Amino acid sequence: MSIVIRDVREHELDSVLALNNNAGLAILPLDSARVHDFFERAEYFRVAERDGNLAGFLVGFGSGAGHDSSNYAWFQERYPDFFYIDRIVVASRRRGGGVGRAFYADVQSYAELRYPQLACEVFLDHGADPALLFHGSFDFREVGQHVMPGVQVRASMLMKELCSYPWVLETYRGQLPDTAWTRPRRFTPASAKRSTGT
Template sequence: MALAIRDVREHDLDAVLALNNAAGRSILELDAEQLRYFHQQADYFRVAEIDGEIAGFLIALRSGGDYPSPNYRWFAEHYPDFVYIDRIVIANAFRRHGLGRIFYCDVTSFAEVREPLLACEVFLEPRDDVVVLFHGTYGFQEVGQQRMGDSGPLVSLLVKDLPSYQYVRDTWLSRGGLPAEAWLAEREPRAQGVQA
C-alpha cells in the first residue's frame, strides 16, 4: 500500500466533493462553489492518496482571511493568529488505520512554522466520543462552545498551543522568512479568474 499526502490538485475536486458529502452528519455538506472557494483560498488543502485513490483530505485556513464560517469567525474574534482546521474527512474504507493522526501530524508541521495556535471544532450534537477523545489525546483543549446558527449543532471550540512557533518566529520569521525548503513552501498558486 503506497500512501502519499500531497496538495490537492484541480482534477481531485470531484472526488473530494463526493467524499465530503458521503461523510455523514459530523461533516457539513459542500457544493462545488464552496469547494472551489477552498481550492482557491485554503492555506492547507491536502489529500491522502493510497494506491492512486483519494482516501481522505484535510482543509485548513490561516487567520486574517474572510472565511464566513461562524467557527472561524469565533476564533478570529478571540485569537489574533492561528491555523484553523475546517474539516478532515477519511473514506470509510480507510478509517481506523491512522490516517487522521497522519493528517494531524502533517497540518501541525505546517502550522507550527507559521502560527502559534492550531484551532478546530468538534460537533457535540451528535456527539462522537471517539472524535472528542482523539482531539484530547492530540493536545487540544476546549476554549468555548457555540451553536452554529439559530438551530444548528452545538460545537466545542478547541485550540492546541504550538510551542515550536516562538523559536521559528525568533530564528526565521523575524529575520527574513523561512528557509527555501520544499517542505516549508506555501501551496502552489491557485487557478486565477475563478470566483468563490
C-alpha cells in the same frame, strides 16, 4: 501500504466533494462552488492517497484569511493569531487506519512554522466521543462551545498551542528557509494557468 499526503489537484475536486457529502452527520455538506472556493482561497488544501486512491482531505485557513465560517469567526473574535482546520474527512473504509493521524502530523508541521495555535471544532450532537478522544490525544483542549447559526449544530471549540512556533519566530523572524517543505502551499486553478500561459 503507505499514506501519501499531498496538495489537492483541481481535477480531484469532484472526488473531494463526494467524500465530504458521504461522510455523514459529523461534517456539514458542501456544494461544488464551495469546494472550488476552498481550492481558490484555502491556505492548506491537501489530500491523502492510499494504494493509489483518495482516502481523505483536510482544508485549513490562517487567521488573516477572512474565511466566512461562523466557527472561524468565533475563534477570530477571541484569538489574534491561529491556524484553523475547517474540515477533515477520511473515507469510511479508511477510518482507523492512520489517515487522520497522518493529516494532523502534516498540518501541524505546516502550521507550527507560521502560527502559535491550531484551532478546530468537533460537532457534539452526533456521537462525538471518538472525535474528542482523537483530538485530545493530539493535546487539543476545549476553549468554549458554539452553536452554529442556520444549522443549529453545537460544536466544541478546540485549540492547541504549537510549542515550536516561538522558537521558529525568534530564529527565523518570519523569513523561513526556501526549501520545498517550508514553502506556502498555493493552488493554481486551470483557468488561471490558461490566462497566464503556464
